[in-house]
Amino acid sequence: MKANKVFQQRIKQWIEELKRGELTEASLHTGLAEFNHIEPQRQDLLYLQTSGTSLTSGVHGILLVENGQISEIPSNPDDWPYQSVLEAIRGGWHVIQFPNMALLMDESRTYGLGCEFILEKSTNAL
Incomplete structure (x- = not known):
C-alpha cells in the first residue's frame, strides 16, 4: 500500500x-x-522527444533516468523501449510535463528536438 x-x-x-x-x-x-515499515519510493524519469504534440507521435529522442542514474539506451530507435508516449503510458509511466506549446513557432514545423514529454514512474527504493 x-x-x-x-x-x-x-x-x-x-x-x-x-x-x-x-x-x-x-x-x-x-x-x-x-x-x-513503509518502503521508500524512488522516482524514475523518462524524457521523450517526439515529432509532434500527439501522444501517438513517433519518438525520435529518449533519455531514461533510473535509480538516480542515466540508463543506457540502444542506439537503434527500433530497439527503444517505447515508440510513442502512449506506449510509455501503457507501460506504467505518468506524464508530468507536456510539450511547451509556446516554443512551437509554427504548429506544422518543429524546431530543435521537437516536442518533449517528461514522464515519471515511482517504484520502491529497496
Missing part, C-alpha cells in the same frame, strides 16, 4: 479514537511503528 494511503487511514482512525475519547499513547506508538 502506498505511504500516503497508509498515513490517511491511520490519521482518520486516530481522529475517530479521539472523538470517542479512546485515543491512547499506545495507539500513537503503534501507528508510528507502522510508518517505519
Whole structure:
C-alpha cells in the first residue's frame, strides 16, 4: 500500500479514537511503528522527444533516468523501449510535463528536438 494511503487511514482512525475519547499513547506508538515499515519510493524519469504534440507521435529522442542514474539506451530507435508516449503510458509511466506549446513557432514545423514529454514512474527504493 502506498505511504500516503497508509498515513490517511491511520490519521482518520486516530481522529475517530479521539472523538470517542479512546485515543491512547499506545495507539500513537503503534501507528508510528507502522510508518517505519513503509518502503521508500524512488522516482524514475523518462524524457521523450517526439515529432509532434500527439501522444501517438513517433519518438525520435529518449533519455531514461533510473535509480538516480542515466540508463543506457540502444542506439537503434527500433530497439527503444517505447515508440510513442502512449506506449510509455501503457507501460506504467505518468506524464508530468507536456510539450511547451509556446516554443512551437509554427504548429506544422518543429524546431530543435521537437516536442518533449517528461514522464515519471515511482517504484520502491529497496
